[in-house]
Amino acid sequence: MSNKEKHWEKTRGLMVLTLVIWFVFGYLIFMFGSSLNEGSFLGYPLAYYMCAQGSIIAFVVLIFWFANKQEKIDEEFGFQERGEDD
Amino acid sequence: MFKGNFVQNLPKIYGTYTGGFIVFIILMAIAEQAGMTAKTIGILFVAFTVCIYAFIGYLSRTVQVDAYYVAGRQVPTVFNGMATAADWMSGASFVAMAGGIYFGGYTYMAFLVGWTGGYVLVSSLLAPYLRKFGCYTVPDFIGTRYGGNLARFCAVVVLSLASFTYVTAQINATGTIASRALGIPFEAGVWVGLISILLCSMLGGMRAVTWTQVAQYIVLIIAYLIPIFWIGSKMGNPFPHLMLGDEVARLGDLEAQFGLVKNSAADIKSAGVPGGLKSIAVAHSAVPDGGMAAWKFISLALCMMVGTASLPHILMRYFTTPSVKAARKSVAWSLFFIAILYTSAPMLATLSKLSLMDPTLATGIIGKPIADVMSIEWVNQWVNVKQAFIADFNGDGILQLNEWFMRGDVVVLSTPEVAGLPYVISGLVAAGGMAAAMSTADGLILAIANALSHDVYYKIIDPKADVRKRLLVARALLIVIGAAGAYIASMRITSILGAVAWAFDFAMSGLFFPLILGVWWKRATREGAIAGMIAGLATGTAWLVYVYPKFMDQKWLVDATGIDHLRFGIPGAIVCLVVMVVVSLMTKEPDSATQKMVDEVRIPSGKTILGKQH
Secondary structure: OOHHHHHHHHHHHHHHHHHHHHHHHHHHHHHOHHHHOOOEEOOEEHHHHHHHHHHHHHHHHHHHHHHHHHHHHHHHOOOOOOOOOO | OOOOOOOOOHHHHHHHHHHHHHHHHHHHHHHHHOOOOHHHHHHHHHHHHHHHHHHHHHHOOOOOHHHHHHHHHOOOHHHHHHHHHHHHOOHHHHHHHHHHHHHHHHHHOHHHHHHHHHHHHHHHHHHHHHHHHOOOOHHHHHHHHHOOHHHHHHHHHHHHHHHHHHHHHHHHHHHHHHHHHHOOOHHHHHHHHHHHHHHHHOOOHHHHHHHHHHHHHHHHHHHHHHHHHHHHHHOOOOOHHHHOHHHHHHHHHHHHHHOOOOOOHHHHHHHOOOOOOEOOOOOOOOOOOOHHHHHHHHHHHHHHHHHHOOOHHHHHHHHOOOOHHHHHHHHHHHHHHHHHHHOOHHHHHHHHHHHHHOOOOOOOOOOOEHHHHHOOHHHHHHHHOOOEEEOOOOOOOEOOHHHEEEOOOHHHHHHHHHOOOOHHHHHHHHHHHHHHHHHHHHHHHHHHHHHHHHHHHHHHHOOOOOHHHHHHHHHHHHHHHHHHHHHHHHOOOHHHHOOOHHHHHHHHHHHHHHHHHHHHOOOOOHHHHHHHHHHHHHHHHHHHHHHOOOOOOOHHHHHHHOOOOOOOHHHHHHHHHHHHHHHHHHOOOOOHHHHHHHHHHOOOOOOOOOOOOO
16 A cells, blocks of 8 residues: 555544544434433533533534644655645 | 734734724723713724724735735634634624524524534545645636536536525625614615625735734624623623523523413414514523424534535635645634634523523513513613514513514624613624624625636636736626625515525535545546536425425425425435436546546645646
């Protein structure tokens, strides 16, 4: 397998993992909204909290984490950009 | 004062600007104490901010193609994040979102999840690859990846349809705010709004829009947060985001006490409630039971997320970063800046709902005698302009929860007055709403005009046109599209044109799969992409026409599937995917040059696929 193929395989793996986490915070938890709401966080009902703040914060953290991970993958295979002007 | 180049000085420039804006707010507050009228303050706020945006637009003028289309690809990550946030958060987000939560509670908050989660798709599936491609517009990518003018043209059609649906609502919002703040008729307000919008974008294209959007973000976020923290402190919660748990629980108790009554359509009609006004009939934080309710929540979030990742005015913001790496980081910053406002909207809704509903608070109106409520100044004011309404259904002279009607926008616009904040805050909120609506309208009009000038005029009609002619056409189109949007807005038929959500569904139906498969599936062919775009858009549109109450109103399909006119992107995108895959597999696989191009797109290093100027 060439360097490019290996790089793409890892990139794809990271993409799938990212989308799995996205699915959990965007959909999976809201499929169980009514039971989730019996729990609470900071005094808010949990399902309400997750759509008011929880999932949104999770998405922000997820994208920062994804960007750093992908940079590492690019560096590992020597595909990072050189200089700011190419 | 400023050493080094423009980009290095950005933090200083915008720091100075923010400081200047805060000084302006303080000056206005002093002027209010000195006896300046509310009307003058409103005019000064809107006029002052619009003049600054126009000045930035003038300073950013350019005669270069790559500056006009992609801001010279030198916008740093954090600033691009702010610009995207302003581009993204429309007049609707600013003015209507808290109102939506106020009336819709948990059910409405599917929009919050949907309008943020889409950025995960943007960063992991699209933005870095489109940046590496080096395109000027979204159809530029479709046209080059799949080849041929027909694919390019189909993408332009989907883009124009989705963006135009969105832009009339934005011009409508600028018109509403301008007419209220300046005290002019709505029709005139729309044209004032349009001129302000064009002043920002005409001379400098993307470069001007970028730097005005950063300025607009700063204004809108200050204008949104100050009232929330102020009211929160007044009610004993200086950090509302962390401290409103008890208030949310209290709302649940009050809902039980007053009862959530859904008024019948006949009652509403006979009482003469003006159109667009609503009463609270849905629980604030309780989750409705049943699989269908959960599906409705999830399907709405899905449409908004996938739509986000297909809307060209958002994707094109990531063409402006200096590198692929910067494009990825910039998506993260965008969502960070968006989240500041989105996580605040439910807090604002909670605070203003409680201040109206809690009879133990001085501001409460529910459960009090109607005669007393009518004599409150702000109630009177909003009732007079038909933005609020009281209907004593049971004739007991006491205001019940289902007897108080209000327009959603009033939640944000009236909060400062309801909570008794000085008028300077209302002026600030007007300037913030104006900034939010203008920045989104600018991005949308530019997306359409750029696609028409670059993809239709330059790539299809006249490939030999010189730079001067290209930019002239681009600017002329900007005016034409803006004027068309303003004309439609001034006819006041936006309620017929439907919801902002439609733009997401249109974009999702036609563009999502052709875009991601272009990067992620080498086997995707031109014929497949064209067939997918046409079939997807046609299916989505047909579904919309079939189920929308003002068109064919076929309720059985909505009852059976849960997919109403806000969610027609789901059937559209599924058909698009299936048709695209089937047709691609039936046709000859893309030639080796195209496959090599896709390989190149997948790695960040090396030159962009399309030249720096093309």
